[in-house]
Amino acid sequence: MNRTLVFLIIVFAGALVIAIAILFAGRQATITIRHDLMNTDVVHQIGRVLQDYADTNQITIDFDRIDPDAGRSADVRILHHFPNDIAAYVEPPTAWSGQLWALGVHSSALGLLEQDQPQLAQGLLQGTLDIDAFETVLHVLHGHGIAPITLGNSHGWPYLLWVQFVTAAVHGSSSVQTFPHAESMPETIEASRQRLSSWREREWFHLGAWPRGWAAGLTPLMDGSAAFSIMNETMLTALPPQNRRNMIFVPFPGSATNDPWTVGSVHYLGVLTEASNRRTARALITYLRTADVTTRLSETTGRPFFSWDTGETPPQILDAWIDRANTPELNALARWAVE
Numbered sequence: 001m002n003r004t005l006v007f008l009i010i011v012f013a014g015a016l017v018i019a020i021a022i023l024f025a026g027r028q029a030t031i032t033i034r035h036d037l038m039n040t041d042v043v044h045q046i047g048r049v050l051q052d053y054a055d056t057n058q059i060t061i062d063f064d065r066i067d068p069d070a071g072r073s074a075d076v077r078i079l080h081h082f083p084n085d086i087a088a089y090v091e092p093p094t095a096w097s098g099q100l101w102a103l104g105v106h107s108s109a110l111g112l113l114e115q116d117q118p119q120l121a122q123g124l125l126q127g128t129l130d131i132d133a134f135e136t137v138l139h140v141l142h143g144h145g146i147a148p149i150t151l152g153n154s155h156g157w158p159y160l161l162w163v164q165f166v167t168a169a170v171h172g173s174s175s176v177q178t179f180p181h182a183e184s185m186p187e188t189i190e191a192s193r194q195r196l197s198s199w200r201e202r203e204w205f206h207l208g209a210w211p212r213g214w215a216a217g218l219t220p221l222m223d224g225s226a227a228f229s230i231m232n233e234t235m236l237t238a239l240p241p242q243n244r245r246n247m248i249f250v251p252f253p254g255s256a257t258n259d260p261w262t263v264g265s266v267h268y269l270g271v272l273t274e275a276s277n278r279r280t281a282r283a284l285i286t287y288l289r290t291a292d293v294t295t296r297l298s299e300t301t302g303r304p305f306f307s308w309d310t311g312e313t314p315p316q317i318l319d320a321w322i323d324r325a326n327t328p329e330l331n332a333l334a335r336w337a338v339e
Helices: 003-025 040-058 074-081 107-116 120-127 131-143 159-171 188-199 217-222 233-238 278-288 290-302 328-337
Strands: 028-034 059-065 094-106 148-150 226-232 247-250 262-271 317-319
Touching: 028 278, 040 059, 040 278, 040 290, 059 278, 094 107, 107 120, 107 131, 107 226, 107 247, 120 131, 131 148, 131 188, 131 226, 159 188, 159 226, 159 328, 188 278, 188 328, 217 226, 262 278, 278 290
Parallel strands: 028 059, 148 226, 262 317
Antiparallel strands: 028 262, 094 226, 094 247, 094 262
């Protein structure tokens, strides 16, 4: 074999290696994250947080939304939203983003209750009051000239949180796991609507706050002229520090007995895997679970992000009906609630 032929073989082999390298360099691994988020802005924000990681590791991250079912409890959402063949994922989808709704009470109102009805105050703090005892609390506070509840309901749907919470308090968490439809309303939820209607007739909802927006409806709570409001973390953060100091959060009455629950919204991320990208997908999950990333996701999206470690049982979080905000079904339900 002459030197020219050897040289040509070496050149050809080198060119082939370079061509293969270029080919594979241009074919970045694609990792798909499946999710059930309805807000596309949040999805884009998550993508921006992960972009540096994707660039550094030469991967492409795609997002694939799974349409949410009408009603389910958060702890079984995984079964409704994701295929039964869990082997399609690098591991079971992870509970990731969510917000919890809590019952906020002004400290001055709680102080009055502790003076007049100490046992009721203790039950309120522990979440062991039944709905009838909670009505007694509202009656006592109303007798002191305090509006028991403040709610800005100009959009209609905020009131539904109260309908959902009262139904769960009376009939258990299973009674509100399914999103109800106005044309075929279960008797349990209809009974809650009638109960709440009687509260409104007794002026237990702050009259001035009712026609206002949700944020403006918090004003009576901040100045102490109202006792209770259902709030989430976002609403609390928006309050001035001097007002936040006056807020105490208590469990929903009835939520600490039998099957403990709270009302909230939890979203899941599932990282799809294939034989060719299993290691890359697992590395992405590890990255997502770091404290730095969850903090950045929370700051960027304005929602608290978290990850439950493997083996840890998620809390019983009832999906808030108002997650379906601005949908025809929700608007119809909101109209039904105040009829």
